[in-house]
Amino acid sequence: MSGEESVAAVPGAPHSPGLAHTPLYRLHVRLGAKMVPFAGYDMPLQYPAGLLKEHLHTRVAAGLFDTSHMGQIEITARSGDSRDAARALETLLPIDVLGLEAGRQRYGFLTNEDGGILDDLMVVNLGARLIIVVNAACKAADEAYLRAHLQPACEVKILPRALFALQGPASGAVLARLAPEVEAMRFMDAREVILLGEPCLVTRSGYTGEDGFEISVASGAAEALAEELLRDPAVLPVGLGARDSLRLEAGLCLYGLDIDAGTTPAEASLVWAIPPVRRRGGAREGGFPGAARILDQIAQGAPRRRVGLRPEGRAPVRAGASLYASETASDPVGVVTSGGFGPSLQAPVAMGYVPAALSEAGSRLFADVRGQRLALKVVTLPFISAGFKRS
Amino acid sequence: MLRFTDEHEWVKLEGDIATVGITSHAAGQLGDLVFVELPKVGVALKKGAPAAVVESVKAASDVYAPLAGEVTEINAAAEANPALVGEDPQGAGWLYKLRLANVADLGHLLDEAAYAALIG
Numbered sequence: 001m002s003g004e005e006s007v008a009a010v011p012g013a014p015h016s017p018g019l020a021h022t023p024l025y026r027l028h029v030r031l032g033a034k035m036v037p038f039a040g041y042d043m044p045l046q047y048p049a050g051l052l053k054e055h056l057h058t059r060v061a062a063g064l065f066d067t068s069h070m071g072q073i074e075i076t077a078r079s080g081d082s083r084d085a086a087r088a089l090e091t092l093l094p095i096d097v098l099g100l101e102a103g104r105q106r107y108g109f110l111t112n113e114d115g116g117i118l119d120d121l122m123v124v125n126l127g128a129r130l131i132i133v134v135n136a137a138c139k140a141a142d143e144a145y146l147r148a149h150l151q152p153a154c155e156v157k158i159l160p161r162a163l164f165a166l167q168g169p170a171s172g173a174v175l176a177r178l179a180p181e182v183e184a185m186r187f188m189d190a191r192e193v194i195l196l197g198e199p200c201l202v203t204r205s206g207y208t209g210e211d212g213f214e215i216s217v218a219s220g221a222a223e224a225l226a227e228e229l230l231r232d233p234a235v236l237p238v239g240l241g242a243r244d245s246l247r248l249e250a251g252l253c254l255y256g257l258d259i260d261a262g263t264t265p266a267e268a269s270l271v272w273a274i275p276p277v278r279r280r281g282g283a284r285e286g287g288f289p290g291a292a293r294i295l296d297q298i299a300q301g302a303p304r305r306r307v308g309l310r311p312e313g314r315a316p317v318r319a320g321a322s323l324y325a326s327e328t329a330s331d332p333v334g335v336v337t338s339g340g341f342g343p344s345l346q347a348p349v350a351m352g353y354v355p356a357a358l359s360e361a362g363s364r365l366f367a368d369v370r371g372q373r374l375a376l377k378v379v380t381l382p383f384i385s386a387g388f389k390r391s
Numbered sequence: 392m393l394r395f396t397d398e399h400e401w402v403k404l405e406g407d408i409a410t411v412g413i414t415s416h417a418a419g420q421l422g423d424l425v426f427v428e429l430p431k432v433g434v435a436l437k438k439g440a441p442a443a444v445v446e447s448v449k450a451a452s453d454v455y456a457p458l459a460g461e462v463t464e465i466n467a468a469a470e471a472n473p474a475l476v477g478e479d480p481q482g483a484g485w486l487y488k489l490r491l492a493n494v495a496d497l498g499h500l501l502d503e504a505a506y507a508a509l510i511g
Contacts, residue, residue, distance in 0.1 A: 001398050001399050001400060001413060001417055001445070001452045001453055001454045001455060002398075002452050002453040046422065050422055050423050051422055051423050051447070051448050051449070052423040052425075052448065053423075055448075241422075241448065241449055244449070245448050314426055315426055315428060315446075316425070316426055316446055316451070318450075318451065340448055340449065341425040341426065341446070341448045343425075343448065348426070370444070
């Protein structure tokens, strides 16, 4: 039989040449994780519980994810005035950084001159400094890009820290045992919190559609903190496999699949992140790469749209599958960019790009899967309802 | 008797009917299965032709015909409940049965010892 799984499944095996380790590598191996290469790191795909159990557990209790491979970049203004750093970032991102209050976080993306997306990220305002959390595969390019455009007015510093995500309805109670003040945090709040005596940055956010936290901690303290969190009976370690199925059910983009330098925010259905102040007529209209094209598309609509797709049968429809307007049409009209099986939905789910005319919920398209045309319907995202603590 | 392919299928012969499934090793490598697609009864398969598909959350894997033959029966229980293939891949999780074009061909497949050596 064929298979895409490339799993180096031997615990304790010597580190694969060329792959980096996060501060939690030894813990993953000790826990019996199946390790796989990801963005240049040796990362846990799943632990002995398996992908399905890890996914389902996260939606009813709490999952702990190692996301240390991602980039954490600190931006400070040499002027000492944090608003200068915000203004500088606004020349690269179509979001409201200046209006982001201290103690808050916001989703955004770096754009290029064609209006495409260079990376998607979170911006955190900690008062004196801004922190940007970027995708692992893009972090080297993002660092170089930020340095090229923000220096010397701003200092751009990579933070060599560990990063975890604790996600699921039980995560608030779990983390509150270490720091009671996190109970009061609301979705997208950011706080500097002491955990096990270590200063950490905690945001109430994540990539699963559930309530949860992302925790930045010094590399040297990472293993002890992870082990402490795992001691809570509500918490299971969760790997990249379940991280992907969780985010897909939540309708969240994976950079490199659902969004890339060739997709604009309007095509990607991400214009909600571009606030009125940065749009036509706004006080700080444009002023970022690709503004003309991006703002035109907001006004007129984009010719294609990223949508949620539900196959009508039980066969998963995966990334790369061509989409057709009918069972017999010879030319594809779109493509699936993410697809798989949603364990919480007990059904296959996918996301892809379709022509604007076929992007309304209920539209029916056909995917080519192994030479057969399988029907799917456009549905609104997310596939599952979010559990965010908004109030 | 039980034979194996280097593509991780097992074959059990009874008369001229061969039952085919994926090995425990393959099932372990794949992880939780979420979808199984079986061939149609009556279809004639050449040796090595794609016969079925088993899918985990992350990826689809083809299951091949270990030998030439005609599909006589498929395991509807496995199609309805893909987890069965993962739980008992070499028993209740069998996939399909073939009337072999040539029973003697079975001798070309790996025996238990040779398969064990293959998976290491």
